[in-house]
Amino acid sequence: MSIATPFRYAPLLILFLAWEAATTFGLISTQMLPHLTTVIATWWELMAGGELPSQAYRSLSRSFAGLGAAVFFGILIGVTMAGSRAFRLVANPIVQAFYPMPKSALIPVVMIWFGLGDMSKISLIFLGCMLPVVISSYNGARGVNPFFIWSAKSLGASNAAVAVQVVLPGAMPEILNGVRTALAFSFILMVSSELVIARDGLGYLISTFGESGSYPAMFAVILTVAALGFIADRTYSAFMRYVLRWRES
Amino acid sequence: MSRTRELSVDPVTSSDAARAQDETRRARLRSGKVTDFAIQASVLISIGLIWEIASRGGFVHPFLLPPLSEALMRLVSNAITGTLFIDLGLTLYRAVTGFAISAAIAVPLGVLMARSAPVRWFFDPLVSIGFPMPKIAFLPIFILWLDIYDTAKITMVAFSCFFVIVSASYAGTLAVDRWQVWSARSFGASERQVLTEIVLPMALPQILTGFQIALPVAMITTIVTEMLMGGRGIGGAMITAGRFADSVGVFSGIIAIALLGFAVIRTLEMIRRRILVWHAEARS
Numbered sequence: 001m002s003i004a005t006p007f008r009y010a011p012l013l014i015l016f017l018a019w020e021a022a023t024t025f026g027l028i029s030t031q032m033l034p035h036l037t038t039v040i041a042t043w044w045e046l047m048a049g050g051e052l053p054s055q056a057y058r059s060l061s062r063s064f065a066g067l068g069a070a071v072f073f074g075i076l077i078g079v080t081m082a083g084s085r086a087f088r089l090v091a092n093p094i095v096q097a098f099y100p101m102p103k104s105a106l107i108p109v110v111m112i113w114f115g116l117g118d119m120s121k122i123s124l125i126f127l128g129c130m131l132p133v134v135i136s137s138y139n140g141a142r143g144v145n146p147f148f149i150w151s152a153k154s155l156g157a158s159n160a161a162v163a164v165q166v167v168l169p170g171a172m173p174e175i176l177n178g179v180r181t182a183l184a185f186s187f188i189l190m191v192s193s194e195l196v197i198a199r200d201g202l203g204y205l206i207s208t209f210g211e212s213g214s215y216p217a218m219f220a221v222i223l224t225v226a227a228l229g230f231i232a233d234r235t236y237s238a239f240m241r242y243v244l245r246w247r248e249s
Numbered sequence: 250m251s252r253t254r255e256l257s258v259d260p261v262t263s264s265d266a267a268r269a270q271d272e273t274r275r276a277r278l279r280s281g282k283v284t285d286f287a288i289q290a291s292v293l294i295s296i297g298l299i300w301e302i303a304s305r306g307g308f309v310h311p312f313l314l315p316p317l318s319e320a321l322m323r324l325v326s327n328a329i330t331g332t333l334f335i336d337l338g339l340t341l342y343r344a345v346t347g348f349a350i351s352a353a354i355a356v357p358l359g360v361l362m363a364r365s366a367p368v369r370w371f372f373d374p375l376v377s378i379g380f381p382m383p384k385i386a387f388l389p390i391f392i393l394w395l396d397i398y399d400t401a402k403i404t405m406v407a408f409s410c411f412f413v414i415v416s417a418s419y420a421g422t423l424a425v426d427r428w429q430v431w432s433a434r435s436f437g438a439s440e441r442q443v444l445t446e447i448v449l450p451m452a453l454p455q456i457l458t459g460f461q462i463a464l465p466v467a468m469i470t471t472i473v474t475e476m477l478m479g480g481r482g483i484g485g486a487m488i489t490a491g492r493f494a495d496s497v498g499v500f501s502g503i504i505a506i507a508l509l510g511f512a513v514i515r516t517l518e519m520i521r522r523r524i525l526v527w528h529a530e531a532r533s
């Protein structure tokens with residue numbers, strides 16, 4: 001964080017000041033847009049009372065479980081697709097068939113299969129996040145310079161060693177980009193599914209507060225969710241830069 | 250006599266052409282393109298068969314996975330009664346309207362951001378923060394501000410598409426080759442001409458890519474907002490089916506959505522090819 005950072009994010013501050021001014025001077029009724037100060041105070045109450053952290057923990061643990069499984073199986077499937085023509089011919093039509101389908105359309109399906117509990121959200125996030133990881137792993141693995149693979153084989157490397165020590169690092173930039181997309185998807189699917197079918201979690205909090213008319217609390221949770229998505233993306237980008245630091249670019 | 254033989258159509262050349270066609274056909278079969286397609290099609294067909302057998306044979310409870318044939322029959326009957334087209338049409342209307350409103354604001358804003366430093370300073374943090382945010386979380390706010398019918402849905406869709414289109418327009422305008430701009434200016438082109446005849450056409454491929462990402466995003470957002478708010482539209486119909494435990498309805502909805510998504514993506518690709526027919530990428 002350099003000196004320039006506050007200057008760079010100053011427009012946000014302007015937006016927040018405009019928000020507070022609009023409500024204080026009565027330009028917008030506080031029914032529609034609570035005071036920024038009220039929202040912040042309510043947010044603090046929710047944090048201190050433990051409600052926000054515990055619900056956040058439930059939501060995030062579900063989405064990371066689904067995301068983790070999606071990343072693991074996605075990389076496995078994508079790299080295998082690049083390596084084996086037989087496997088690709090079987091897996092490719094399935095991938096192509098799922099590609100144009102909005103994964104949120106699966107919400108009613110997982111609701112039928114798993115009800116309102118944890119499994120429905122974990123499976124939805126798993127299914128929804130697999131596709132970007134599979135596609136980017138496949139493209140990344142395909143793009144590895146064949147000379148590297150041949151070199152390794154001529155030095156006696158087994159297929160497994162080639163996959164882990166040559167293909168995987170070579171495909172890493174694209175795989176990491178695919179995982180970044182999957183991360184964004186996981187947040188979207190987490191919020192969407194919890195707004196529709198949930199008993200707990202951040203989305204459930206949002207809909208309950210909305211329905212009971214506690215708008216400052218609703219705003220507070222929504223802004224928290226937005227901030228979490230932003231922080232997750234930025235943290236992941238830093239992680240990506242760290243993992244790829246051995247590359248020249 | 251020799252002159253007339255030279256002028257007539259040479260039978261040797263025409264059979265050469267036929268032989269060349271045979272060669273290409275055989276080469277294609279040898280390279281396996283036809284067999285690849287056949288294998289992949291048969292994979293999809295066998296999955297369909299497995300689905301049908303698993304469901305009808307009772308291996309999977311027919312409530313959890315109704316037979317494919319029943320889902321397809323429900324789809325056809327919905328098409329006949331017209332409810333399918335009403336629902337798909339409503340969803341498509343909301344998605345396209347939200348997308349169009351978003352594009353109308355986002356493209357000029359992106360172009361302006363690339364050309365004017367103060368505009369860029371103001372909007373850059375807003376766009377870069379808004380991009381990775383799960384924008385669907387803002388839906389309850391839009392419902393509060395607007396209404397429970399179409400306005401909130403369309404606004405939500407426009408909000409979701411906005412950031413993608415702004416980024417793409419910004420990147421596309423930024424990447425315009427300076428030499429082309431200088432060349433036009435040295436020919437006496439006014440700034441307006443430079444904008445409309447150099448900058449915008451050169452930025453068009455990336456702007457269109459942004460559109461190709463944004464329209465599926467618009468559809469996903471429309472479906473989710475419909476699920477949340479109920480009513481008609483394919484998302485609303487599916488969640489109603491889910492709540493009434495009508496699993497055949499849910500699965501026929503999925504097939505309908507998959508077909509719609511496929512049609513939208515293919516249409517966009519076709520439109521892109523038509524619009525960019527003059528561009529280098531069409532030749533590759």
